[in-house]
Amino acid sequence: MAAVGKRERRWLWIAAIPMALLALSCIYPIVFAINNALKTSKGYILDRFGMVTDPTVQNFADAWGRARFSEYFVNSVLVTAGAVGLLLLLSSLVGFALAMLRFPFRRLVFVAILGALMIPIQVVLVPFYRTVEGLGLLNTRVGLVLAYTAFFLPFSIYLMTAFYRGLPRELLEAARMDGARFLEVWWHVMLPLGRPALLTLGILNTLYCWNDVLISLLVLQDRRTLMVGIAALRGEYTTNVPLLAAGIVLAAAPIVLVYLVFQRRIVGGISVGAVKG
């Protein structure tokens, strides 16, 4: 690494200021939420921005119990796990097929999937809702799993196709010569080799599903997922900011945990799509 001269160092410092501000703007809400989650309502009203003086965990207990977060939590976990599992399974199969197999119209299929990637969810909300309703999947967790799968599948397929295109076709041919049928090739060769991309995709889709409010609000109206539960807290308990803060901390904790564990994978995975378009 080249030695950094005095003048350049000054420039580095100047660049560091906006970056520090950016980092602060990310960190502050987290600090705010944790800080206030530990206050009582009274403590919060008396001093909104100060540090907590006598911390209490009562808010967490209330959110978990009285505000039915335990129930929402189970819904979120089930729906996220179901959708992510289904997404990984389907995108790996379809990606393998699009990248490696020769069949009629495969380019057209890929273009159609890319096209689906360009459509914002908001545009199709009404037909989407009607479809879910028509299928009798309203207010079912299965409905939400399928909805997430449908919305996040194009990107997942795109990523897996790009990844598998980076692998030599001869691997498929070698496996065919070794007697593996297509599903066996997928299971024994493509699935294990796709692990880095699948891991990235798993993390990204977990984030999307877990953090989603819009789709969940439409499909699961009686039972709620965590994020919808939090959104609802604001309406019902307008004044109770500490309870809301505790809910946010509870909902964010698993995701932050996932992020910390897989940090390097997430950053590394951002370049996966760049293997070959």
Add this chain to the structure above:
Amino acid sequence: MIDLRNVSKRFGGMTVIDRVNLSVEEGEFIVFVGPSGCGKSTLLRMIAGLEDISSGDLWIGGERMTDAEPYDRGVAMVFQSYALYPHMTVAENMGFALRIQGVGAAERRRMVEAAATKLHLDHLLDRKPAALSGGQRQRVAIGRAIVRDPKVFLFDEPLSNLDAELRVQMRIEIARLHQSLSNTMVYVTHDQTEAMTLADRIVVLRAGRIEQVGRPTDLYDDPDNIFVAGFIGSPRMNFLPGVATGPASIRVAGVDVQVPGLGTRLAREQAVQVGLRPEHLTAPEGVELPLAIEVVEQLGAMAYVHGSLAPEAPVVAEWRAGRPSVGERVPLRFHPRDLRLFDPEGRRIR
């Protein structure tokens, strides 16, 4: 063992393999050779079942295999890039076909170890391909084919990713393997030296057609056409323009030569191409052609001297006596029985 009957391959409108007929005997080592893009790999992949056969028929071991699945053909293939499964160990790579077939773990291990011993891979069985050298990967790829004990081995330029020294070593190893296994082998290469040294019979391909099939020495001594004559042998055969002066005599580079053993009667003034191999130009006696040396490639035991006998007729001769130098004028001598005649279309005149 393998029968190709009028086999063709078309990609879109382009004919890449054009009505190929070939019979491969059991236990034979057949080499497909030809310039890059002539369709060697395509033909091999059609035998493997990795490319569809557009028209014609393929028979392997007496069964019609034109539309059979790759595995059902009883052939194993070694790819140019080796195509080892990166996430499996050497043992798992070699045992994969057996595992798919449902062979039990213990039996599999035994068979893999037997093959590994043949290829000196015993100590590498638990490594991943990434931890192997190029030569070792090559041997694993061959091992993966051996374990299955296929009727036919197919090789697609298996040595082209190795350095020169290793290539020679592996060539010998493959020859040895063929002697000990006695399976039928079909081997693709663009390197005529590999073809000459390995093959029982060579198939010379050009632009999707077979130019000639025969034993290496037959192709070398008795080529059917100017393409085969030029492709087989290194440095390549010299071609000089000549003209017939009688039914069995020609004039080449200003001298008259009687051609012995010619079955065809030449027409007077008929244009011919005269082919002479570099090692035939320094005979102790014979027809003499004076050459001014322009370039010398000195190899120690011998030298290749380059010059021209006529405008547009460069010549290379293999020189074993003394140390020739640039600018020297030397006599080339050849025996008339060593020259090969071709008509202007490149067909051999015998």
